[in-house]
């Protein structure tokens with residue numbers, strides 16, 4: 001057995017949330033750093049809420065993030081025999097018992113506790129039933145759950161790498177249900193049994209499970225197993241420190257994918273939610289391998305991490321700028337298709353064109369969706385002119401005639417390349433006695449509809465001579481016919 005064996009255990013009741021993905025990442029980093037093993041377990045014993053399409057999505061989200069696992073997926077639903085076997089053993093050893101209390105009785109107890117303003121704890125009614133009592137309940141057709149007999153006194157201490165020792169007084173822990181009346185195990189029981197039977201050495205999971213841990217430890221103790229080491233990673237909060245939810249934008253890995261984030265950027269960003277590599281702290285860009293080399297659970301903070309979409313955008317733009325161009329084009333293609341700018345399968349020359357467009361605009365986009373948004377004029381001949389650009393550049397004196405002059409000269413330029421076009425614009429501006437800007441700004445508006453973008457001459461080369469000239473002519477006609485004389 002390796003010295004480190006961890007697991008990520010999502011419940012397939014929804015898409016993989018950024019919190020879950022960050023837990024998976026920390027497990028992955030910890031296992032990889034220690035040369036250990038990473039198991040993927042699917043906690044699917046909640047048969048009503050678990051869905052197979054969520055399992056497929058979870059797995060594809062993990063693949064997309066590049067978080068590979070060594071074993072699994074292991075499905076809890078296929079291990080039900082292990083849980084009943086363990087529970088029956090505990091019943092035999094009198095460490096657990098069948099409880100026949102009806103839902104009504106329990107609800108009554110709960111509402112009384114509420115009235116008296118105290119927390120409800122199961123009073124242990126069925127702890128010491130005789131065989132005869134049990135027999136008679138069964139013959140009445142009463143169903144039962146199995147509860148663990150927990151100690152009434154003393155303290156259960158959770159040893160946590162991130163939080164140190166956390167004490168839980170046993171008097172506040174009631175006899176928890178380990179097997180429900182439908183025969184299925186509860187989360188606490190199944191989870192602990194799996195962790196123990198699968199040789200998990202470190203349980204790294206969300207902080208929200210900290211209060212479950214003493215209950216799981218009591219299960220482990222009753223079964224006579226050694227405990228794994230725990231590490232509860234801090235919550236991820238929204239910028240206003242509320243619970244992160246849909247109203248804060250994308251929260252699931254799938255949503256980040258569809259908004260055009262790159263997996264490396266998301267992974268890099270998530271790693272810094274709660275972990276800081278130390279020494280200086282100003283370094284922020286890490287590849288997965290670099291993170292593996294630096295990751296240390298002792299440097300994960302106790303305090304909640306705050307999700308900051310601006311920072312994620314900054315990080316994503318960094319990756320967009322520095323990504324291998326071919327890989328970036330592959331990743332961006334679906335976004336260009338979605339906007340109707342290209343259609344798969346692309347011919348080789350169209351693919352090359354797309355790649356060149358992306359190379360030209362990649363400096364300016366925070367997401368792949370934005371990359372497609374700001375590139376539309378490279379693919380569409382018809383677009384609107386930006387309002388403020390029209391006022392500023394089209395409504396200037398002689399704008400139309402300057403544009404026509406440039407178009408005419410471009411038409412007969414020997415080579416349609418950046419240097420030649422730039423030289424042409426330079427000499428035309430000298431000839432007309434105007435600044436380069438008086439030519440360049442309306443030209444940009446004419447061929448892109450926008451006031452900002454990549455280098456103008458580069459755009460003109462990419463579009464080619466025919467389209468450039470056509471767009472200039474079209475804009476000149478538009479100015480003459482549609483815009484009132486200044």
Ligand code: GLU
Nearest residue numbers: 009010011043191205209
């Ligand atoms: N299925 C639980 C969850 O998704 C797993 C918690 C754990 O890691 O034990 O929250």
